[in-house]
Amino acid sequence: MSEQIKIDVKDLTVGYGDYVLLHDATYQVNSGDIFIIMGGSGCGKSSMLRVLTGLLPPKKGQVSVCGVDLTDASDEDMQTIRRKSGILYQSGALFSSMTLAENIALPLQQYTDYSPAMIRDLAKLKLALVGLKGFDDFYPSEISGGMKKRAGLARALALDPDIVYFDEPSAGLDPISSRNLDDLIVELNRSLGTTIVVVTHELASIFAIGNNSIFLDAASKTILARGDPKELLKNPPNEEVYEFLTRGEKK
Amino acid sequence: MSINQQIKNVQIGFKNNRVQIAVCGAFVNVNCEQHLQAVQELLSGGGRAISIVPEKLQRWDSSLLSFVYEVSLLAQSQHVELDISQLPDNLKELINLANAVDRKPTQQGSSRLGFLEKICKKTIGFLKSTGSVLGFLKEVICSIGRFISFRSVMRRIDFYAALEDCGPKALAIVSLISFLVGLILAFVGAVQLQTFGAQIYVASLVTIGMCRIMGAIMVGIIMAGRTGSSYAATIGTMQVNEELDALQTMGLSKTDFLVLPRMLALILAMPILTMLSDVMGMIGGAFVGIMLIGVPYQEYWKYAFEAFTLKNFLVGIFHGFCFGFIISLCGCYSGLTCGRNADSVGLATTKSVVCAIVWMIVMTGIITVICQELGL
Numbered sequence: 001m002s003e004q005i006k007i008d009v010k011d012l013t014v015g016y017g018d019y020v021l022l023h024d025a026t027y028q029v030n031s032g033d034i035f036i037i038m039g040g041s042g043c044g045k046s047s048m049l050r051v052l053t054g055l056l057p058p059k060k061g062q063v064s065v066c067g068v069d070l071t072d073a074s075d076e077d078m079q080t081i082r083r084k085s086g087i088l089y090q091s092g093a094l095f096s097s098m099t100l101a102e103n104i105a106l107p108l109q110q111y112t113d114y115s116p117a118m119i120r121d122l123a124k125l126k127l128a129l130v131g132l133k134g135f136d137d138f139y140p141s142e143i144s145g146g147m148k149k150r151a152g153l154a155r156a157l158a159l160d161p162d163i164v165y166f167d168e169p170s171a172g173l174d175p176i177s178s179r180n181l182d183d184l185i186v187e188l189n190r191s192l193g194t195t196i197v198v199v200t201h202e203l204a205s206i207f208a209i210g211n212n213s214i215f216l217d218a219a220s221k222t223i224l225a226r227g228d229p230k231e232l233l234k235n236p237p238n239e240e241v242y243e244f245l246t247r248g249e250k251k
Numbered sequence: 252m253s254i255n256q257q258i259k260n261v262q263i264g265f266k267n268n269r270v271q272i273a274v275c276g277a278f279v280n281v282n283c284e285q286h287l288q289a290v291q292e293l294l295s296g297g298g299r300a301i302s303i304v305p306e307k308l309q310r311w312d313s314s315l316l317s318f319v320y321e322v323s324l325l326a327q328s329q330h331v332e333l334d335i336s337q338l339p340d341n342l343k344e345l346i347n348l349a350n351a352v353d354r355k356p357t358q359q360g361s362s363r364l365g366f367l368e369k370i371c372k373k374t375i376g377f378l379k380s381t382g383s384v385l386g387f388l389k390e391v392i393c394s395i396g397r398f399i400s401f402r403s404v405m406r407r408i409d410f411y412a413a414l415e416d417c418g419p420k421a422l423a424i425v426s427l428i429s430f431l432v433g434l435i436l437a438f439v440g441a442v443q444l445q446t447f448g449a450q451i452y453v454a455s456l457v458t459i460g461m462c463r464i465m466g467a468i469m470v471g472i473i474m475a476g477r478t479g480s481s482y483a484a485t486i487g488t489m490q491v492n493e494e495l496d497a498l499q500t501m502g503l504s505k506t507d508f509l510v511l512p513r514m515l516a517l518i519l520a521m522p523i524l525t526m527l528s529d530v531m532g533m534i535g536g537a538f539v540g541i542m543l544i545g546v547p548y549q550e551y552w553k554y555a556f557e558a559f560t561l562k563n564f565l566v567g568i569f570h571g572f573c574f575g576f577i578i579s580l581c582g583c584y585s586g587l588t589c590g591r592n593a594d595s596v597g598l599a600t601t602k603s604v605v606c607a608i609v610w611m612i613v614m615t616g617i618i619t620v621i622c623q624e625l626g627l
């Protein structure tokens with residue numbers, strides 16, 4: 001496998017119990033991509049992300065992340081992958097019993113040998129990077145939804161990950177915060193070369209940041225289209241994709 | 252709404268194999284079931300076309316909409332021509348909207364199962380859940396092992412918080428309930444014992460009863476309702492907020508991080524609470540014995556202390572210890588296996604309390620049998 005391919009998915013079937021959401025999905029995410037997973041509500045985008053992050057075992061097929069096959073990875077391999085990836089959940093998923101600084105310190109404590117003072121400084125820095133300077137000692141219940149998202153991002157970035165996954169980063173954010181988050185994502189990608197996987201159905205974000213994508217379809221349970229979203233808009237391969245990318249205009 | 256009025260709202264005629272439906276007047280809150288049936292009967296009696304026409308139609312609401320929609324579905328299924336062109340425009344638009352379903356739901360609704368199938372499904376479900384409980388138990392034991400060898404990732408602050416919650420904060424309620432239980436025990440006993448003039452033995456009755464078992468059981472039930480349920484609710488809510496996912500993807504063990512501090516706190520607190528309960532129960536008994544039955548103060552305590560044995564006391568404490576384990580296990584397990592919506596948090600809470608109480612009683616039975624065998 002070449003160094004260029006970060007995530008390699010082959011013949012993947014995603015589902016819960018007997019219920020299949022997607023079958024025979026095959027795609028690759030290259031290093032340095034901003035990769036968009038898009039599709040209508042309920043088509044299994046979040047579930048796909050859960051498979052990529054090892055939370056949901058695939059029903060069939062192979063998923064390898066950074067060259068490690070998730071289906072039969074050893075514990076050490078899993079730890080390495082976890083260290084290399086950061087995840088921003090749909091709701092932020094901050095631990096409500098800890099302050100923001102403690103939330104961000106947690107992965108650092110788990111995976112590094114830094115001294116407590118160093119960890120505290122790093123947590124402060126990461127919070128400042130996402131525009132939350134001075135909120136170190138706030139609890140998640142004391143900040144707004146958008147701030148929670150940003151704090152969640154700071155936690156995802158704590159370990160300088162190679163891959164960052166985002167589940168609907170702009171859902172529930174005002175246009176400006178959403179734009180700022182997009183800028184942050186692009187900045188991250190440009191300055192650190194981080195590979196980024198974003199689940200979203202926010203058209204503005206899709207065109208602003210994405211340079212590769214797959215389009216999932218609930219009816220056929222397959223990948224209906226792939227490629228740069230801007231190209232897809234220019235040459236839509238089928239009606240569904242065109243409709244989606246133009247907010248429901250018929251061809 | 253009276254039948255008369257309904258008849259006024261819908262008039263159905265049948266001419267040349269054509270079903271004529273006239274909708275009239277103020278069509279609000281009309282129950283159209285009978286009319287639908289009538290239309291259906293006419294169709295099976297040879298109707299080839301349906302037309303719906305308004306007749307002095309004034310206001311109308313969703314009941315008309317639903318009636319027209321149902322008739323249109325009926326027409327579709329029977330391949331019968333339907334004419335609604337004379338209905339108001341906005342109504343037609345709404346009907347078009349309702350008919351414009353572009354996608355069928357992809358998930359099959361739960362279909363009805365046969366009896367045998369149901370039993371098999373339940374059995375498989377039961378075996379699976381037993382497996383997952385055993386898996387959880389194993390994880391917890393590994394976690395305790397890691398804790399003993401100083402390798403667990405438990406945060407000490409979580410442990411202190413849990414300990415505060417199930418220790419100092421539970422003292423008042425445990426004291427009150429135990430005092431009352433001692434009181435009741437003494438009262439019920441005294442009524443019987445008085446008939447033999449043996450009311451002095453109330454002291455022994457209360458002491459043995461509370462120390463050996465009642466203290467532990469009362470504390471167990473209180474803590475299952477108070478602390479076990481809160482464990483389930485807290486952890487269940489973390490599931491809903493994706494916090495458990497975040498823990499897992501960070502590579503932190505859920506049992507180390509969430510279960511261990513709570514379990515250790517409860518296992519530590521339960522024996523102490525049991526002791527408190529024993530004492531409060533005895534005081535409650537004394538209150539009845541001395542104040543109400545009139546047993547002399549010194550007599551009462553003399554008998555009470557004579558009845559008190561270390562053996563009974565330790566068996567009671569051991570019960571408390573086991574109950575602590577059971578309550579925290581049930582609470583945390585229900586929380587960790589909770590679904591992803593608010594509803595399932597409620598279910599998890601209920602499950603944790605029911606399971607804890609059932610297993611505590613089963614455990615009491617087991618310990619009693621073992622003590623019997625060992626002659627304790």
Ligand SMILES: Nc1ncnc2c1ncn2[C@@H]1O[C@H](COP(=O)(O)OP(=O)(O)OP(=O)(O)O)[C@@H](O)[C@H]1O
Binds near residue numbers: 048
């Ligand atoms: N734990 C689960 N068990 C069973 N079915 C589930 C579970 N989680 C999700 N589903 C089903 O999977 C389908 C897809 O869910 P998923 O969350 O992946 O959708 P999504 O594409 O992220 O949608 P959205 O854009 O609304 O977030 C849903 O229809 C849901 O019914």
Ligand SMILES: [Mg+2]
Binds near residue numbers: 045046047090168
């Ligand atoms: Mg989703």
